[in-house]
Amino acid sequence: CPSLHDRLWTAILQDDTIDFDDIYSSINSVTIDKTVEIGEGVSIALNTVKSTTKVTEHGHWVIAWQEFAEAVFFAFPSxxxxxxxxxRHINKLFSVCHTYLHY
Structure with a gap:
């Protein structure tokens, strides 16, 4: 099973849109674990990903795509x-567009 943040898995399984910045950041980020006490003996554990990187070039997109495609294929082999x-379509777009148009 590909290792993606639970929030990204939920979006994939619900066929929601995925922000590749989120995927790329989850690969190159720090996870912040935080527990918030909301009452006596009651607390909520929060796991958040601090975004550290954005997809700004073809190489970043390919890295995020590989993670995304592996997860989608795992969940939906068809x-x-x-x-x-x-x-192939996106790779062609990257190859014909000047780099200043990539992000």
Whole structure:
């Protein structure tokens, strides 16, 4: 099972949109664990990811895409062809657009 933050897994399984900055940041970030006491003997444990990096170039996108595609394929094996087609399409866009248009 690919290792993604629970929030990203939830979005993938619900077929919600995914921000690749979130995926890329989860690879290159610090996890902050925090427990908040909300009453006597009652507390909430929070795990948050502090965003440290944004997708600003093709290489970043490919790294985030690989994590995303691996997770989607794990959850939905029938989407393999669709994932490969989209990867080829985006790679072509990166190759024909000047780098200042990449982000």
């Amino acid at each position: 989407k393999g062809c669709e994932l490969n087609t989209y990867l």
